[in-house]
Amino acid sequence: xxxxxxxxxxxxxxxxxxxxxxxxxxxxxxxxxxxxxxxxxxxxxxxxxxxxxxxxxxxxxxxxxxxxxxxxxxxxxxxxxxxxxxxxxxxxxxxxxxxxxxxxxxxxxxxxxxxxxxxxxxxxxxxxxxxxxxxxxxxxxxxxxxxxxxxxxxxxxxxxxxxxxxxxxxxxxxxxxxxxxxxxxxxxxxxxxxxxxxxxxxxxxxxxxxxxxxxxxxxxxxxxxxxxxxxxxxxxxxxxxxxxxxxxxxxxxxxxxxxxxxxxxxxxxxxxxxxxxxxxxxxxxxxxxxxxxxxxxxxxxxxxxxxxxxxxxxxxxxxxxxxxxxxxxxxxxxxxxxxxxxxxxxxxxxxxxxxxxxxxxxxxxxxxxxxxxxxxxxxxxxxxxxxxxxxxxxxx
Numbered sequence: 257x258x259x260x261x262x263x264x265x266x267x268x269x270x271x272x273x274x275x276x277x278x279x280x281x282x283x284x285x286x287x288x289x290x291x292x293x294x295x296x297x298x299x300x301x302x303x304x305x306x307x308x309x310x311x312x313x314x315x316x317x318x319x320x321x322x323x324x325x326x327x328x329x330x331x332x333x334x335x336x337x338x339x340x341x342x343x344x345x346x347x348x349x350x351x352x353x354x355x356x357x358x359x360x361x362x363x364x365x366x367x368x369x370x371x372x373x374x375x376x377x378x379x380x381x382x383x384x385x386x387x388x389x390x391x392x393x394x395x396x397x398x399x400x401x402x403x404x405x406x407x408x409x410x411x412x413x414x415x416x417x418x419x420x421x422x423x424x425x426x427x428x429x430x431x432x433x434x435x436x437x438x439x440x441x442x443x444x445x446x447x448x449x450x451x452x453x454x455x456x457x458x459x460x461x462x463x464x465x466x467x468x469x470x471x472x473x474x475x476x477x478x479x480x481x482x483x484x485x486x487x488x489x490x491x492x493x494x495x496x497x498x499x500x501x502x503x504x505x506x507x508x509x510x511x512x513x514x515x516x517x518x519x520x521x522x523x524x525x526x527x528x529x530x531x532x533x534x535x536x537x538x539x540x541x542x543x544x545x546x547x548x549x550x551x552x553x554x555x556x557x558x559x560x561x562x563x564x565x566x567x568x569x570x571x572x573x574x575x576x577x578x579x580x581x582x583x584x585x586x587x588x589x590x591x592x593x594x595x596x597x598x599x600x601x602x603x604x605x606x607x608x609x610x611x612x613x614x615x616x617x618x619x620x621x622x623x624x625x626x627x628x629x630x631x632x633x634x635x636x637x638x639x640x641x642x643x644x645x646x647x648x649x650x651x652x
Contacts, residue, residue, distance in 0.1 A: 263340070270338035273345055277336035282308070282347060283355050286328045297324065301332065301347070310334075312349040320352045322362035331355040360460050364467055368494055371469070376476040377497040383481050385501060385513065386449045391418040392513050393448030393480070395438035398423040401456040402485070402506035409510035417514055420447045426455035431465035436474045443479050451478060452509045453495060454485030466493035475499050485509035613637040625650050 260268075284301035291297055295314030300307050310332060312320075324330065334349040354362040371377065396402045398421055410417055422442060424434035435453060442451050453475065455466070465471070466486045475482050476498040484499035485506040486492070496502040503509035603613070614622045615635045622628060628647055636643050 262343070266338060266340050266343050269345075270340065273336045273338060279333065279335055280347070281331060281333045283329070283331045284308075286324055286330055287326050289324055289326050289328075297349075299324070301330075309339075309344055309346040310349050311346060312352065316350050316352075322354060322365060324352065328361070329355045360464065364494065367467065367469060368497065371472055371494065371498070376472065381476075382500045385481050385483070388515065389417065389449035389513055391420065391448045393420045393422055393442040393451045395422045395424050395435060395442065395451065395453045396455055396506070397426045400426060402426075402454055405456075405505070405507040406452065406510040409507050410514050413511065414514040422447065425465075427458070427462050427465060432468035432471045435465065435468075435471050439471075439474045439478055439482075446480075448480065450483065450513055451480045452483045452485055452503075452506070452513070453499070454483075454503070454506050454509060455487070456506065457488040457491055463487055463491060463493050466495045469494075471495060472498045483509045483512060608639045610639075612639075 282301060284303050287300045287302055287307070289297070289299040295317060297312040297317050299310055299312075301310050302308075312332075312334075331353050332347060332349045333351040334347045336345060337348050338345050354360075368377075375381070394403060394406055396406075403421060407419065410419060420442075422438040424438045425431040426435070439451065439453070442448060453466075455463075463486055466484070472494045475484065475495050481501075482495075482499040483501045483503050484493065484495040485503040485508065486495060487505075489504045501512065503512055613636070615637070616622055616628060617633055617635075619635075620627075622634065628634060628650065630647050630650055632647050634645050634647060636645055
């Protein structure tokens, strides 16, 4: 019996698989998807019975028109091979396409990216809904659960709202055309202040009409505000992104356009309380202001205003009096000094010092000995009294 090495056996199995299954097409659900930094994709394909590993190299992965993810249902084409290092057989994928719901989701994602790039889903273009519409238009099947739910909610919350139902198919090939026509009619004839377009729940295929590109554009172009109410909470359609508001269900759409009587009453009560509080606050402020004009209050305010002025005048008066006093003392001192100098310079004071005044016979004051001659008479004036004298000799 020939004994084989592990590597030899693995190579034999690999040759058999590659020769026996050079190209196969397999459909399954992706799990454990990994996109390596090299650009290669590694994942498992599984169904209810089994699982097989798969790899798709970067060159082939670039041609896939959608982003694979765990849970995506795909159909792959490639050859069966063996990863020798682990002895695991796998599919070397050359082509991949979406399968079943996967194809639909890929198509919707591609269409969503396209329309978003055109700005149809921008938040800036969305408009607020009227808070108290008196009439709404509903585009849906007249026999479906959606219109029943909407009318039930409106009847409970605000039965005074008029409802205009614009019948349209909500499933099948004719549905997008009829839904678009309903939007055009509602806008042309102003059948409501707000427009609800939607249907009840269903499969992904059932809801496809509400992701029709033409319908999405019509929703975005509507002059009337639009609420998209398609399916249940987990369902979605492209009209949800183009509408001014998305409602999780038709019932939720009805709630969005109708204020309940209870909530309105509660709001009125709240507004009344706020109004009363505001009025009382204003009255309190007014009383506070008026109290300032009572006689005692006015006198007190006047005295508070007058006090700094009077105090300023008193301080100014004290400063003036102090300045004037200092000036008087200084002037008196200067006057005394002047009197002292004057008295010290007076002829009498000079005479008191021992000096005398000599005049000739004509009464002229003599300041020089050259002005007189020997034998002439002079008058001499002393500090006290005087005398007449005869000049006997003239000196130098």
